Amino acid sequence: MRKLEQFVRLSPADRAVLTRAAAERVRNFGPRVDIAREGDRPKDVHLILSGWACRYKQLEDGRRQIVSFFLPGDICDLNVFVLREMDHSIGTITPVAIADLSRDFFEEISAGYPRIATAFWWESLVNSAIQREWTMSLGQRTAYERMAHLLCELFFRLRLAGLTRGDSCDLPLTQADLADATGLSKVHVNRTLQELRAAELIGLRDKSLRIPNLERLMNAGLFNANYLHMDHEGRQLDSNE
Amino acid sequence: MRKLEQFVRLSPADRAVLTRAAAERVRNFGPRVDIAREGDRPKDVHLILSGWACRYKQLEDGRRQIVSFFLPGDICDLNVFVLREMDHSIGTITPVAIADLSRDFFEEISAGYPRIATAFWWESLVNSAIQREWTMSLGQRTAYERMAHLLCELFFRLRLAGLTRGDSCDLPLTQADLADATGLSKVHVNRTLQELRAAELIGLRDKSLRIPNLERLMNAGLFNANYLHMDHEGRQLDSNE
């Protein structure tokens, strides 16, 4: 997705490379399917072109935790080139199109396209920050706060990728997905969403989320957007497109 | 600490650079002191030479979550060069000595010392994996499992750094620290530790932890060491020291 470029503002040459990379070796997956499994030894990095996916881990007894969400434009695993095998799985939520990026591509990038390299670097650091914030959420926030926080985060990320319409966006997650992501039971997710609706902090039906007053939802979730680093240094390196 | 080298096995030249880097610009901190605060804009990366520290985040109302622990040999924040400001704080647990590593140092490394660069890269990827595992713990594991898991993780990491003696190691954390890290209350941490002691899975007194049967503790915590990636690719790049 060309919205990945949102991050650093790229030159036409940069765009060309990305567009080419995104076009080569595209694979399509149905919904609710695994792209990679714990224990695999993948050779490529994946770029999500469209659709939602998630990273998840599972215990032997079946307990499952969604550890992060991948939205269009996100890059799955830069670790591939250093770590031997996957310590988690990647599964789709909706139908997903991904581009497989080779090691060669990354070497080409880091050699000749510093702005893209910085953007990738930034991507991966923000992902770490998001992971920390999830730790915070799961450890300290109440169910209500946690849900509000997650919805804020997704909305912000989608907006950055140009995937919102005014105060609304798609939310293809089921309540079971939200449960796996927030560490709550399905039943409690349902009740928490009802509370949020009752407080008129969200409107949610037909896989579409509306946030009438983002400010108030942020307060409810103790949401501070600093960890998304949307003011990243890259902006200074902008090329004059 | 030279145990950082454990990861990739370094050549004498590699060691020399590291030793030099570790010697320059060393700072010492007392226990329970902040090294960096949320909102800061640090210019250097920190390498922990000795002592324990942690990364933590705090909500306005005071709730605090320890998001990761830093042990001797750990590197604090490679993000410094790309992200504008800290989205979390770093505080010491024990007295700590750190070496400040400059941007120049990292450029020198990535240009001339590929093995070290790989080791750093590996470090940061493993840290991400640890962060994911914490998400898993906080989301899905019970208090008992969570505690067992955390103690396993710390023991493995310390052992990799050569900081264990047989089945024992130092554990300078207070129960309040463990509470902030596991997302439990202090009281419940206390009770959980008692349970682990009663089950003879751990011995813990005077800041010293003993694990008579690591296997059993791992089972209790549903601990799978794969996420620590101790079999990283770097071993293949070992120099013949």
Place this chain on the structure above:
DNA sequence: CGATTTATTGAATCGACTCAATTGATGTGG
């Protein structure tokens, strides 16, 4: 040695869970 932090224990409470059943949507094949 008091003073303060850390660890421990008890009792009551509550947030979130489990179990179980119902309603509503979505989808598929005949």
Place this chain on the structure above:
DNA sequence: CCACATCAATTGAGTCGATTCAATAAATCG
């Protein structure tokens, strides 16, 4: 296009893990 099956969302009731509050014991520190 309906009938049946499946999956997703909702509701109620009872339970339990973990919390809070509060007090005491033990350890550490200047």
